[in-house]
Amino acid sequence: MTEPYVRDFQAFASNGAAGAPPWLREIREGAIARFTALGFPTMKQEAWRFTSVAPIAETHFTLPGSRRPQLALRDVAALSALGAGPRLVFVDGRYEPGLSSLAGLPEGVQATSLAEATRSGPRGELARRHLARYAPWQDSAFAALNTAFLADGAFVHVAADTVLAQPLEVLFLATSGTAVTGAGGPTVSHPRSLFIVERGARATLMESYASIADGLQWTNAVTETVVGEGARVELYRVQREGRNAYHIATTQSRQERDSYLGLHVLTLGGSLARHDITTVLDGTGAELILNGLYVLGGSQHADHHTVIDHARPHCASHEFFNGVLAERAHGVFNGRIIVRPGAQRTDSKQTNNNLLLSTEARADSQPQLEIYADDVKCTHGSTVGPLDQTALYYLRSRGLSPETAQSLVTYGFAAEILGRMQRPDVRERLDRLVRAGLA
Amino acid sequence: MTGKGKRERENVLLEIRDLHATVEGREILKGVDLVVHTGEVHAIMGPNGSGKSTLAQVLAGHPGYTVTAGSALYEGKDLLAMTPEVRAREGVFLAFQYPVAIRGITNAYFLRFAVNAIRKHRGEEELGPVEFMDALEEKLKVIGWDDSYLNRPVNDGFSGGEKKRNEILQLAVLEPKLAILDETDSGLDIDALKTVAQTVEKLRRPHNATVIVTHYYRILTHIQPDVVHVLSAGRIVKSGGKELAVELEEKGYDWIREVA
Numbered sequence: 001m002t003e004p005y006v007r008d009f010q011a012f013a014s015n016g017a018a019g020a021p022p023w024l025r026e027i028r029e030g031a032i033a034r035f036t037a038l039g040f041p042t043m044k045q046e047a048w049r050f051t052s053v054a055p056i057a058e059t060h061f062t063l064p065g066s067r068r069p070q071l072a073l074r075d076v077a078a079l080s081a082l083g084a085g086p087r088l089v090f091v092d093g094r095y096e097p098g099l100s101s102l103a104g105l106p107e108g109v110q111a112t113s114l115a116e117a118t119r120s121g122p123r124g125e126l127a128r129r130h131l132a133r134y135a136p137w138q139d140s141a142f143a144a145l146n147t148a149f150l151a152d153g154a155f156v157h158v159a160a161d162t163v164l165a166q167p168l169e170v171l172f173l174a175t176s177g178t179a180v181t182g183a184g185g186p187t188v189s190h191p192r193s194l195f196i197v198e199r200g201a202r203a204t205l206m207e208s209y210a211s212i213a214d215g216l217q218w219t220n221a222v223t224e225t226v227v228g229e230g231a232r233v234e235l236y237r238v239q240r241e242g243r244n245a246y247h248i249a250t251t252q253s254r255q256e257r258d259s260y261l262g263l264h265v266l267t268l269g270g271s272l273a274r275h276d277i278t279t280v281l282d283g284t285g286a287e288l289i290l291n292g293l294y295v296l297g298g299s300q301h302a303d304h305h306t307v308i309d310h311a312r313p314h315c316a317s318h319e320f321f322n323g324v325l326a327e328r329a330h331g332v333f334n335g336r337i338i339v340r341p342g343a344q345r346t347d348s349k350q351t352n353n354n355l356l357l358s359t360e361a362r363a364d365s366q367p368q369l370e371i372y373a374d375d376v377k378c379t380h381g382s383t384v385g386p387l388d389q390t391a392l393y394y395l396r397s398r399g400l401s402p403e404t405a406q407s408l409v410t411y412g413f414a415a416e417i418l419g420r421m422q423r424p425d426v427r428e429r430l431d432r433l434v435r436a437g438l439a
Numbered sequence: 440m441t442g443k444g445k446r447e448r449e450n451v452l453l454e455i456r457d458l459h460a461t462v463e464g465r466e467i468l469k470g471v472d473l474v475v476h477t478g479e480v481h482a483i484m485g486p487n488g489s490g491k492s493t494l495a496q497v498l499a500g501h502p503g504y505t506v507t508a509g510s511a512l513y514e515g516k517d518l519l520a521m522t523p524e525v526r527a528r529e530g531v532f533l534a535f536q537y538p539v540a541i542r543g544i545t546n547a548y549f550l551r552f553a554v555n556a557i558r559k560h561r562g563e564e565e566l567g568p569v570e571f572m573d574a575l576e577e578k579l580k581v582i583g584w585d586d587s588y589l590n591r592p593v594n595d596g597f598s599g600g601e602k603k604r605n606e607i608l609q610l611a612v613l614e615p616k617l618a619i620l621d622e623t624d625s626g627l628d629i630d631a632l633k634t635v636a637q638t639v640e641k642l643r644r645p646h647n648a649t650v651i652v653t654h655y656y657r658i659l660t661h662i663q664p665d666v667v668h669v670l671s672a673g674r675i676v677k678s679g680g681k682e683l684a685v686e687l688e689e690k691g692y693d694w695i696r697e698v699a
Contacts, residue, residue: 353542389502394539395549397499398609399527399556408552412543416592419543 002036004060009148012063024118024150027132031147038141050332050364051274051303056246061188061218063149064092069175069212071099080171081208081238082429086111087169088154091212093189095152108162108201110155114192117155126157131194134224134252140276143250146190146222153192156205160228164203167236167426171208174241176215186216193221195235199228199256204423205235211242211269218246225253225261229283232260234422240433241269243298249275257283257312264421265292265304265321266430268437273302281308281315292321293417295437296329303332308348310339313373316347320420322413323354324438325361336368337380343373350380355387355413410438450476452617452648453498453518458509460497467493469673470509475617480649482659482684485670486692491652492536494670495621499533500526513617527553528560530647532615534606536622541593546605547575549593550612557613575612582611582638599626607635611642618642619650624658636661656688669695 009032013025020028040057041048068091076089076099088111089099095113102111110123117123118131137147154170172191197203209219219241227233241247247270255261267273279288294302308317323331333352354363365382387409395405414434421427453475460468467490475481485491497504498511500523511518518526541549554574555565566574579586594602603623610618620639624632639649639662651658659667659681667683668675669692677683677695687695 388539391539391541393502393523394535395541395552396523397527397533397535398549398553398613399524399560400552401524401556404552404556408544408549409541412541412592414543416543 001057002039005145006032006036008063012149021118023128028148028150031137031144034138035141035144035148038144040141047305055272056218059186061186064175064187064189073099079173079210080169081206082167082169085166085169087171090172090191092175092187093152093191104166106162106164108159109164110157111168112155114153114155114194115151126196127155127194130196130224130226134254135222135250140250142220142248143222146192146220149190150192156195158197158201158203160198161200167204167206167423169206169208173210173212174217174219174245175212176217188218188220191219191221193223195225197227197231197233200230202232208238209247210240211245214242214244216244221249223251227253227255227259227261229256230258234262236264236426238266238430239269239273243271245270247273251277253279255281255283255286255288258285259283260287262289262422267294267302268433271300276305278307280311281317282311284312284314286315288317289420290319291417291420293414294331295324295414295434296331297326299328301330305334307336310343310346310348313342313344319350320417321352322417323363324410324413325354325363326357328360331363334366337378339371339373339376341372344375346373346376348378352382353413354384355410356385452477452514454512456510458511459507460493461505461507462493462503467673471675473675475648475650477648478645479665480662482651482653482664482667483670484653484667484684484687489670490673491670492621495533495619495652498619499523499531528557530616532610532613532618534610534620534623538594538602538606540595542595544593545590546593547589553613578612582641584608600628600631603627604631604635607638611638616647619652621652622654624653624655632658633661656684659684671695
């Protein structure tokens with residue numbers, strides 16, 4: 001099932017990727033070899049025991065053709081998670097400067113396409129130093145495939161001590177070959193992002209994924225984020241692709257000394273979604289908030305696998321993932337916390353709470369702690385259950401109708417996660433998306 | 440009917456007759472009679488397991504309890520025929536013995552839903568977020584509380600005492616006609632008890648009434664009851680003035696069982 005992609009890669013490498021620097025071509029060659037060696041994962045593998053990617057493996061998704069859909073700015077604004085402000089827009093992983101808007105970015109902030117950034121000069125040097133250095137393409141078939149087809153994507157660099165006050169959005173729009181261009185079969189795009197926030201800088205970034213049409217499509221995204229010493233980053237990620245979309249994503253971040261990363265993940269779309277999130281706390285005193293929510297209905301399946309790697313002492317991580325599952329939806333959460341030898345005074349907390357709104361909905365929750373240091377504080381807990389009848393009665397005893405009581409308790413599961421988002425303007429936008437998802 | 444008798448009749452807020460109730464098939468209330476007039480404070484005391492909390496929950500409409508006989512009229516209307524939310528909108532409020540946490544929903548957000556449900560029921564205009572917050576701040580000033588509870592999720596992560604105080608905050612905001620306090624005093628330290636009792640006192644009006652369900656005399660030193668009842672084995676076995684509470688404090692409940 002990997003052969004068609006290898007053939008596509010050969011065509012891609014000899015054609016579309018021609019302009020790439022040698023170092024990148026080398027990485028791609030390595031990545032396609034790893035993809036071939038690893039193959040698509042199966043449910044026999046522990047990390048995939050609840051999620052079958054057979055629907056992806058059994059379909060040959062081709063790269064989108066050169067014919068591009070005509071999109072109006074208005075349509076793009078409607079699909080954007082923030083609706084306004086600076087943004088880089090990508091259609092099927094390719095940068096669309098005409099749909100993007102970079103006005104008002106402060107000096108010291110570079111936001112451009114990876115194709116542009118990898119070309120040469122100081123930006124090329126930055127890209128070379130960081131690109132594909134963190135994402136686990138040696139171990140993950142999907143990250144490998146994305147890396148093999150790495151040609152474009154988002155590049156954001158925030159120079160040391162620079163403040164990016166306005167949230168910057170990176171918007172990836174997926175088309176399906178049939179519905180939009182009227183030709184070809186199902187298509188895959190490999191969105192790629194590289195965010196580098198240097199020492200002492202501050203930034204709010206939004207990574208969002210949406211579909212232009214509801215046809216069969218596959219998005220295979222990889223994001224690498226580096227948070228420099230003392231830097232503070234709020235990184236939001238919203239996935240609201242169509243109901244016939246497969247969404248596979250790898251989010252890898254590395255935090256340096258005394259840095260703060262708030263990583264907020266909202267999964268609303270896709271028929272099959274899998275998101276692997278790994279953050280490495282690689283400097284003393286770093287702090288992470290990993291805050292996620294999945295709201296699923298119909299026969300949606302979403303699987304979040306998170307790894308928080310405490311590699312250095314005196315770091316704190318707080319992870320909260322909530323799931324609201326209606327109809328026949330299936331949510332999977334696997335949260336692994338690793339405390340490396342020597343990572344003393346680690347303070348780590350993890351919770352995953354799942355609300356089942358129907359008897360056919362299902363949630364699997366697996367917290368895992370791997371602690372190799374002795375002076376640490378680690379707690380974890382998870383719950384799976386239906387609406388709390390006592391809570392509903394309590395609310396009714398205050399005058400709320402049963403329907404209002406139910407929607408309030410349900411919304412509370414989401415609001416708990418939304419409440420941890422530090423940017424009120426972003427939180428308000430995402431709150432609206434969540435409410436629409438719950439309605 | 441004499442003038443006084445007529446007035447009393449008009450002032451009856453709650454009239455319970457021969458109330459029987461079961462939980463999971465077990466009969467807990469075995470014929471409760473109780474009449475509460477507006478302006479009154481009643482204390483229902485009794486040993487553990489006498490049915491005090493069951494009576495409170497039956498009046499609020501807990502779906503786990505089944506009324507098997509008897510009646511409860513509230514302002515002359517059949518209280519037992521109303522759903523829990525209609526009782527609340529009509530002005531019945533139960534301060535829970537074990538308040539429930541609602542994760543992710545702040546007190547202020549929740550209270551606006553509650554206030555608006557009641558306003559809508561009365562045919563009044565619902566309050567927008569800004570108007571509501573103004574009204575809420577005003578209310579806090581009246582009872583002399585700060586706003587530290589407003590933006591915390593309802594009872595989530597609250598200590599036992601904070602939960603009880605939060606019930607009283609809701610009582611203050613919702614302004615019920617009939618307030619039933621189910622063991623609100625338990626788990627409160629002396630200072631918190633005083634604050635709670637003073638707040639309840641401040642909220643007393645000629646047109647409302649309070650029923651305090653308690654195991655202990657303590658709270659009654661701060662809120663003077665007009666009538667004290669002793670509930671034992673599912674029935675009110677003795678009623679009297681506040682001196683009855685003093686007697687119970689001194690002698691315990693054993694002598695009541697003997698009388699009954």
